[in-house]
Amino acid sequence: xxxxxxxxxxxxxxxxxxxxxxxxxxxxxxxxxxxxxxxxxxxxxxxxxxxxxxxxxxxxxxxxxxxxxxxxxxxxxxxxxxxxxxxxxxxxxxxxxxxxxxxxxxxxxxxxxx
Amino acid sequence: xxxxxxxxxxxxxxxxxxxxxxxxxxxxxxxxxxxxxxxxxxxxxxxxxxxxxxxxxxxxxxxxxxxxxxxxxxxxxxxxxxxxxxxxxxxxxxxxxxxxxxxxxxxxxxxx
Numbered sequence: 001x002x003x004x005x006x007x008x009x010x011x012x013x014x015x016x017x018x019x020x021x022x023x024x025x026x027x028x029x030x031x032x033x034x035x036x037x038x039x040x041x042x043x044x045x046x047x048x049x050x051x052x053x054x055x056x057x058x059x060x061x062x063x064x065x066x067x068x069x070x071x072x073x074x075x076x077x078x079x080x081x082x083x084x085x086x087x088x089x090x091x092x093x094x095x096x097x098x099x100x101x102x103x104x105x106x107x108x109x110x111x112x113x114x
Numbered sequence: 115x116x117x118x119x120x121x122x123x124x125x126x127x128x129x130x131x132x133x134x135x136x137x138x139x140x141x142x143x144x145x146x147x148x149x150x151x152x153x154x155x156x157x158x159x160x161x162x163x164x165x166x167x168x169x170x171x172x173x174x175x176x177x178x179x180x181x182x183x184x185x186x187x188x189x190x191x192x193x194x195x196x197x198x199x200x201x202x203x204x205x206x207x208x209x210x211x212x213x214x215x216x217x218x219x220x221x222x223x224x225x226x
Binding site for chain 1: 146148150155156157158159160163165203207209211213214216217218219
């Protein structure tokens with residue numbers, strides 16, 4: 001399957017700071033990228049959908065001013081958690097999809113806000 | 115919107131036995147049904163998928179069946195091995211560019 005990378009794999013930050021997470025599709029052009037968050041022992045919760053060059057579409061209840069998503073190219077999307085607080089601590093996972101139906105997931109980023 | 119239900123939430127089998135996980139979905143427009151395996155601390159890995167014009171698909175020890183009329187699909191793992199232990203998620207979506215709607219996951223434990 002296709003390869004999707006995320007960076008960093010884990011990050012610890014202080015409350016009030018901003019954190020940027022990168023998602024890259026390494027061997028295909030991702031027309032759409034998705035961002036999910038996952039709490040321990042729970043399923044993946046979709047946060048937003050982004051298409052290259054367009055504004056992201058956020059799911060209900062997800063603050064777009066807090067979770068900034070940029071999809072600048074067909075291989076890169078970024079999620080910035082602004083003014084992070086302890087309740088933002090979670091496992092953030094991106095997935096990338098091309099013209100086919102398959103979606104491939106990154107390895108995830110563990111965010112811990114102190 | 116789409117609602118995907120998955121059962122059981124936990125499943126324990128002995129090595130060599132078969133494991134079956136079942137999912138139902140609500141949106142009749144869904145036409146793509148992937149299954150993901152997630153190991154602790156890692157992202158989900160696509161293990162098999164099926165599209166609505168196919169009733170069954172097999173890949174070595176893994177098979178998926180789809181009943182569009184009843185809106186349910188199942189994952190079958192035969193000759194289970196300890197390394198099959200993980201959380202398995204089913205999902206459903208419409209077309210490319212649409213987000214996946216996930217089930218709540220099944221924690222599979224294969225004991226030697």
